[in-house]
Amino acid sequence: MSATMRDVARVAGVSVKTVSNVVNDFPYVSEATRRRVRAAIDQLGYQMNFSARNLSLGRTGMVTLAVPELSLPYFAELSDEIIDAAAARGYTVLIEQTGGLRQREMEVLFSARRRMTDGLIFSPLALRGGDASALEVDFPIVLLGERALHSQVPHVAMANVDGARAVTEHLLAQGRRRIAVVGGFDESGTGAGSLRTAGVRAALAEAGLALDDALVGHAATWTRGTGADAMRSLLERGRPFDAVVGLNDVLALGAMRVLYERGVGVPDDVAVVGFDDIEEARFSRPSLTTVDPGRTQIARTAVELLLERLDGGTSRAVEVVADHRLVPRESTGA
Amino acid sequence: MSATMRDVARVAGVSVKTVSNVVNDFPYVSEATRRRVRAAIDQLGYQMNFSARNLSLGRTGMVTLAVPELSLPYFAELSDEIIDAAAARGYTVLIEQTGGLRQREMEVLFSARRRMTDGLIFSPLALRGGDASALEVDFPIVLLGERALHSQVPHVAMANVDGARAVTEHLLAQGRRRIAVVGGFDESGTGAGSLRTAGVRAALAEAGLALDDALVGHAATWTRGTGADAMRSLLERGRPFDAVVGLNDVLALGAMRVLYERGVGVPDDVAVVGFDDIEEARFSRPSLTTVDPGRTQIARTAVELLLERLDGGTSRAVEVVADHRLVPRESTGA
DNA sequence: TTGTATGCGTTATCAC
DNA sequence: GTGATAACGCATACAA
Secondary structure, three states, X not given: OOOOHHHHHHHHOOOHHHHHHHHOOOOOOOHHHHHHHHHHHHHHOOOOOHHHHHHHHOOOOEEEEEEOOOOOHHHHHHHHHHHHHHHHXXXXXXXXXXXXXHHXXXXXXXXXXXXXXXXXXXXXXXXXXXXXXXXXXXXXXXXXXXXXXXXXXXXEEOOHHHHHHHHHHXXXXXXXXXXXXXXXOOOXXXXXXXXXXXXXXXXXXXXXXXXXXXXEEEOOOOOHHHHHHHHHHHHHHOOOOOEEEEOOHHHHHHHHHHHHHOOOOOOOOOEEEOOOOOOXXXXXXXXXXXXXXXXXXXXXXXXXXXXXXXXXXXXXXXXXEXXXXXXXXXHXXX | OOOOHHHHHHHHOOOHHHHHHHHOOOOOOOHHHHHHHHHXXXXXXXXXXXXXXXXXXOOOOEEEEEEOOOOOHHHHHHHHHHHHHHHHOOOEEEEXXXXXXXXXXXXXXXXXXXXXOOEEEEOOOOOOHHHHXXXXXXXXXXXXXXXXXXXXXXXXXXXXXXXHHHHHHHHHHOOOOOEEEEEXXXXXXXXXXXXXXXXXHHHHHHOOOOOOHXXXXXXXXXXXXXXXXXXXXXXXXXXXXXXXXXXXXXXXXXXXXXXXHOOOOOOOOOEEEOOOOOOHHHHOXXXXXXXXXXXXXXXXXXXXXXXXXXXXXXXXXXXXXXXXXXXXXXXXXX
16 A cells, blocks of 8 residues: 555654654754655655544644535635635635535534534524524534524624615615515524615615515525526516515526516616625626625635634634625616 | 543443444444443544544545536536535545646645545546546546546546537527637647537538638636637627537626627527536526536436445446537527 | 654454 | 454654
């Protein structure tokens, strides 16, 4: 099989400890022995055994990233950035897909597989307030998303309320008054949907308007397909509207698709906005006005916070809200 | 710290080996001791240490998946399916992003980090024929994509030539004659681009036509942005065309976006097709005619082939070409 | 600056 | 059925 440190040590005529020192760039090694060891390593094609190192060190250099689904563009783009941010710090990312299902989100926290990594960056969708205690585990966690669970776990949040308020104000500024929402589901919760809806309500209230409940199209999951379904049901109700807030971009894109099929002009008849600023929003027809939630900042901050826990071990609760930015595009006449 | 098998053994009043037997569902354990051990495990909250197990077993239960970028929808959707397929077999997936860069693709094969997993599912973009020897490593690999490297490594391929031929025939059947290609780059190679372009050429040749080199828009990488750029440069040339073959969906979507900006009607003035059948293609305006390359089949087959190598160790070379399917949509008048 | 000895937590061998 | 005990390959006190 492959060579071990012992083999290298024998060939180089040194001890195992010295080989270890060289491999780990330990400073106090004479240049001469360093060269001898390097030569032996090359000669034998030695490669470190990670399992052995991990066992000895008590850590793995890997972190788990748990997201609903990679096929959802927002999470794909987020994962992309998290992987890069972790790699820049020497960590490797292992992705777990939960499907947004409560049971699988629980498994992420408690399954044996979890123990393969040092920590967890977790973007839960289904866990509710009552599940907060589930986060009291003996490994570091950083949550992505709101403090839906009222726990002390550090988390990186989006500006859900302010972002939704910003797009809604943008719609109001253009004279839109009858604003529909696509994606509403469980407003009682503290998830992104509830918060973004709250932002819409807040902006409307400031303008002396109220959200018409008949103009809320529900979507249990957030995909193009459910966005399209929600828009169909909205149209069937016959209640007129002149703008649509998709609670995220794919919902908005699905809704736009249905508007197109029904001959409703965007933005002429109905303006449409989304949330997330996924790449696709720049290229859709029409291009989609949306909120950039600061994805890069979110990814980097999440990795930083987690590694801080892993290395240092500070335990203070932290909440970081990423900077958001309104991105006006054609779907609102930009 | 957390409990070890020794702790469990002590509490249960048995040996470590017996605990191991229970944890691993080893058959020859009496029901009584099994219960005692289980109780001790619950009492102590024992969880297995993977590093120790991995060291002892000589394997990790993890495989690496190396793709260009997760933010490219095709690779996001593919990764989604590969993760699920691997999970169904008890394996965990660790994703590596290469950016499609040759150096980073090499690193995937040779870096120390590679040793963290048992095998590799590899979707290379930049490796060329001369790099074939790089694949002669001492761990199992399954390649996604063509046999670009003329190696004996098993691989799962798409029907690039036949798929491209199918969409082109579809265009020809609708009376299109001046067919442009978006995404062409290095036709000398054996990558997906070359093969798909070859499929276009073949279909044209059968119809007594030839691909007009002035109608090939180049794109070094395959994104919506480069697709848009390629289309702009095509339009600048002033050479008329009545159809566009995007060498993948995002290229086609980027091209469609530019056609829209320039007031060119799709499909009335120009028909557009893509390749990959990403989710977005169903919802774009117009929806995009494309080729379903059999993504699920590709994912499952890749995992099967790799695990076959890991478990059994059969070493015969294998090439599997997934089933493709033409998906006609609005962008070609469907 | 380098070597020796020991531990990390699990599995495997082989007795009992 | 169950229990000692030796690997597995590396890191790290502690010595030298």
